[in-house]
Amino acid sequence: MTDLFTNPHRYGDLEAWRREAVELHAGGPIHRIEQPGYQPFWAVIGHAAILDVERRPGDFTNAPIPVLGSDEQLALRATEGAQIRTLIHMDEPDHGKYRSLTADWFKPASMRRMTDRLDELSRQAVDRLEALGGEADFYRDVALHYPLQVILSILGLPEADYPRMLRLTQELFGAEDPDLQRRDLTPEQQVEVILDFYRYFTGLTADRQAEPTDDLATLIANGTIDDTPMPELEKMGYYVIIATAGHDTTAAAMAGGLRALAEHPEQMRLLQKDPELVPNAVEEMIRWTAPVRHFMRTAQVDAEIGGVKIAAGDWLYLSYLAGNLDPAVFDDPLRFDVKRTNAAKHIAFGYGIHFCLGAQLARMELRSLFGHLIPRLQSLELAGEPQTAKTTFVGGHKTVPIRYTLTPSS
Numbered sequence: 001m002t003d004l005f006t007n008p009h010r011y012g013d014l015e016a017w018r019r020e021a022v023e024l025h026a027g028g029p030i031h032r033i034e035q036p037g038y039q040p041f042w043a044v045i046g047h048a049a050i051l052d053v054e055r056r057p058g059d060f061t062n063a064p065i066p067v068l069g070s071d072e073q074l075a076l077r078a079t080e081g082a083q084i085r086t087l088i089h090m091d092e093p094d095h096g097k098y099r100s101l102t103a104d105w106f107k108p109a110s111m112r113r114m115t116d117r118l119d120e121l122s123r124q125a126v127d128r129l130e131a132l133g134g135e136a137d138f139y140r141d142v143a144l145h146y147p148l149q150v151i152l153s154i155l156g157l158p159e160a161d162y163p164r165m166l167r168l169t170q171e172l173f174g175a176e177d178p179d180l181q182r183r184d185l186t187p188e189q190q191v192e193v194i195l196d197f198y199r200y201f202t203g204l205t206a207d208r209q210a211e212p213t214d215d216l217a218t219l220i221a222n223g224t225i226d227d228t229p230m231p232e233l234e235k236m237g238y239y240v241i242i243a244t245a246g247h248d249t250t251a252a253a254m255a256g257g258l259r260a261l262a263e264h265p266e267q268m269r270l271l272q273k274d275p276e277l278v279p280n281a282v283e284e285m286i287r288w289t290a291p292v293r294h295f296m297r298t299a300q301v302d303a304e305i306g307g308v309k310i311a312a313g314d315w316l317y318l319s320y321l322a323g324n325l326d327p328a329v330f331d332d333p334l335r336f337d338v339k340r341t342n343a344a345k346h347i348a349f350g351y352g353i354h355f356c357l358g359a360q361l362a363r364m365e366l367r368s369l370f371g372h373l374i375p376r377l378q379s380l381e382l383a384g385e386p387q388t389a390k391t392t393f394v395g396g397h398k399t400v401p402i403r404y405t406l407t408p409s410s
């Protein structure tokens, strides 16, 4: 029985992971997984099967547990009491009510307001690479910072708050990889860090209630649900989901995308010859990296998915990375191909009512960054073995060492 979906270390060797996922597709779109220490679940890997599940949010809910955990982790989460409740923990009707508060803000027309800021950040990223003089770690020097600067901008936070937000997204949430965890913190200190964030976001709420602006924090701070102010815990959840969902994910796509270009110089040359290919290349990078490895759903009814009978109460692991490697949709799925005609059919942003709220923003970030970088890159190669994050949830790389030459800035 494969531990492909439960063992964080397996995601540390992405090439092997991808190969095994493609082999699994030959055995069908959905597989029963029984691993010691985990509740049994179904790994849904077929592209069509994942869409089927996502099209039926009433039959397959995010509650009670939207992210995989071992029995031990789930027991721990249960004793920790009031969990932060975010969009991904919610089902209808709550989910729709909370999502509609910010949905318009993320629509393409509204996102265009970000174009200038993204171009500025992209120029800064290229300048930084230039200043580093030909050797850099693309993850740590560029990809880790860029999307977090964007989060600060959309929430309307000052640059001075960058270190604090970095701590929030890297250490408190989504840190399954041992290198990213703060093992030096005692439980009391961890509580203190969390309280620090409560104080910080409570202050932010008070500021935006007193002086509303046109940023996202203003929408959250003043949000109402059924004509009453949004409860405090849900406000915290909203700030946290925007910050965390928008950071690691996009950073992983940038770092994994650049790595793919370094490993496939012929693809890089295609982009240099024809910069119009950049938007399609970005879709292929997102297909290839699928930084959100999974979300879980719980069946509320007996159902059939991909020809397999599912019982009410069963747990389903939607494997976006495996779905993006489905040979029934993607010809020769293990080929990284910036000209792939259906690259945009990837399901890395999910589908249906939970479809990634920041998808348009993430695409714009990647297009802007690579749009600025690629014309300046004269050469690019890996300068060492990249390290990948050992996580079953969100991530990609921890390091992408590169050697490069850039054309001088004009």
Ligand code: HEM
Binding pocket: 054, 087, 088, 099, 241, 242, 243, 245, 246, 247, 249, 250, 253, 286, 290, 291, 292, 295, 320, 348, 349, 350, 351, 352, 353, 354, 355, 356, 357, 358, 359, 361, 362
């Ligand atoms: C390449 C980058 C990104 C990837 C791969 C990604 C992927 C995903 C996925 C797979 C989901 C769940 C979809 C589902 O259940 O069907 C999701 C949800 C979400 N994402 Fe993203 N995301 C990215 C960037 C962003 C950004 C930049 C933001 C915001 C700043 C963002 C905010 C959200 C939010 C708020 C949700 C919850 C939506 C809901 O439950 O209604 N994401 N994302």
